[in-house]
Amino acid sequence: MIQLNNIEKVYRTDTIETQALNNISLHVQKGEFLSIMGPSGCGKSTLLNLMGLLDVPSKGDILIDQQVTQNMADTKMARFRNSRIGFIFQSYHLINDLQVLDNVELPLLYRKSTAKERRELATEALVKVGLGNRIKHFPTQLSGGQRQRVAIARAIVGRPQIILADEPTGNLDSAMGDEIMNILLDLNKTDGTTIVMVTHDANMAERTHRLVRLFDGSQVQ
């Protein structure tokens, strides 16, 4: 589903070069739930951003669903990303001025769907994460765990085959973190969604199929 071949990522500024990833080769199978762990600055978010086509590698190939991605034009890449990949971030990245339902509808605005279809799909996604009774709330009126559930609804509303989650439980207490983890496990098991999750929490990683450890930009396990 996601194939990385000999990936390197170097960030360059005027004065400094940072080798963020060094010769990473990794194959995430369809339906797999993979976690990525490692100390701060080891390249976890960089790796996730590359898998999500939010950034490009300095060297190496990335194939998603067997399609080579590096030479795709920007608009094709954006469409490809929007149709296949959902993102979840540690700090939710919701728009506070929009009601919950409107936040969840956002990814559908780039697709050919009617307002009614968008509303139905967003409501369905919110019901799935247990927030069918909060659709008219604003994000600031919700708890952290509820906000993350809205973010999950937004990630799944377009029915992506892949979910990339960057420390999705990092801002939550353990009970709320468990709730979020249960939703992700259920999506993986019931819908077969392929999930890659960055986490600092060994207990969360233990509940996934496989763990990849990074250290200083290299894979150590």
Ligand SMILES: Nc1ncnc2c1ncn2[C@@H]1O[C@H](COP(=O)(O)OP(=O)(O)OP(=O)(O)O)[C@@H](O)[C@H]1O
């Ligand atoms: N846009 C950027 N420009 C320059 N250097 C960057 C950039 N983004 C990340 N880096 C550097 O690349 C390395 C890897 O960063 P990355 O954010 O991938 O680490 P991480 O493992 O996700 O860290 P954390 O657990 O603290 O979030 C770090 O040394 C970081 O300083």
